[in-house]
Amino acid sequence: MSFLGALLRGRKPLEARIKRLTYAVGDIHGRLDLMEKMLQKIKSDAALSQERPLIVFLGDYVDRGPHSKGVLDGILALQNAEWCDVEFLMGNHEEILLKFLNDPSAGLSWSDHGGAATLASYGISLPHLRSDPLAWNETRDEFARALPDSHRQLMAQMKMLVIVDDYLFVHAGVRPNTPLDDQGAETFLWIRTPFLTVDKACKYVVVHGHTPEEAPTNTRWRIGLDTGAYATSVLTAVRLKDNTRTIFQVM
Template identity: 45%
Template sequence: MRFNFLRPKARPATGPVVASTGGRVVYAVGDIHGYLDLLDDLLDTIVRDFAYLKEREPDRKDRAVLVFVGDYVDRGPASRGVIERVLALKTLSDQGSGFEVRALMGNHEQTLLSFLDTPEAGAAWVEFGGGETLASYDVVRPPGRGDADSWRDVQAQFQRNLPADHLAFLRALELSARYGDYLFVHAGVRPGVPLDRQEPEDLLWIRNDFLSLPHRLGCVVVHGHTPDAEPFIGPDRINIDTGAYATGVLTAVRLTESPPVVLQARKSRRV
């Protein structure tokens, strides 16, 4: 991975967010979906951005936090590479090096794990991007929707080809993280339900109710899951899923005691 310490291209968000991270610098990364090249470019930008912050504030000694909001796999060509990259960062973090890394689960990781436990889930999984993940682990999906026997064979091959540390990483993914006034989840929260009573399925899958109703939980929810052409910065939620698999744009947000700042990696053209 290359790290180029030039001043980053970043743009301040315009939404009326007034919140605190408890004094930390927190970067949240949106849905990656197997695009390792975009992830590496965005990580370069984040490293440069934090170096620039430390130039301006030489007394700052804290570790920056790096939160991934899930959906590392499916749709893109390099799901295995993305898992390897995030796992390596998490391993360094656990050893006290680099950024403090928090890796959240997305609905696509939940679906992958469901297939490992239940081969019948394979047909539905490949229709929403799982075929690309299987290919990245050198597993060939059956033609069409396949039958029960073929999916059991694919499941067995995937179980053999999936490295043990990748499986352990996937099973250990968190459902949420909290820093000051910011709550990080994959999809959102059920409006009006206290944080300690939120259902995992909502944190991983919710859309309409969360997007259309104020959640009234006294925090800013930072999430992905629902792709949009531009990041959304609002008073009670921030959406950083810009549909990297379709737009070629992967988005992160930097959160401090100041207004949020959006950072992005982009490809000018998808092949």
């Protein structure tokens, strides 16, 4: 395919390469409907290549949207799918959920940042008096009973990052010009400005979510896939193979 032809098809031939057919999916945030549409789109596309693909989910499966429980059920089922392999990265919203289970005092802040929708998806109501610490203890205990062990284990075992050939997949980003071994959850799950404002943060092309944008970012060294699905009803992914990229969206 010519360079012009590749651009017209939404692809960017680059030096960075990835041998295996790989898809990365941006922040889902409880939008089970969009996740199901995206998986169908990916499955149909992968079938054309007759190759078993790798799908990397970039975190933030829960909160804000209406079906956090259903999303976790769906990705658990995907672990046993015969047509693909999957990697599930942790997002900052999964980290906060797990923190709430260990520390009920985190409940008020979590509920203000989307956690109320997650609780509702498990049939749990917010405390009537949200400033009451004892009420949050009771809510935490109720949530802990409603949360399947499989969901808790899934989130606890999620990876912080995955590297495949010339690409690094992570929820939020990486700290520029800092060895990856010297970084941790605070960076991988939360970083924004220091990462987003540099042209090249590390030797890999970084594929990430976390920071919502009206349109996906697709530059030489960074691919940002969070298009605010819970609010915009647009879920974004990228298809990577050899030295080409293709942006996928469903709505």
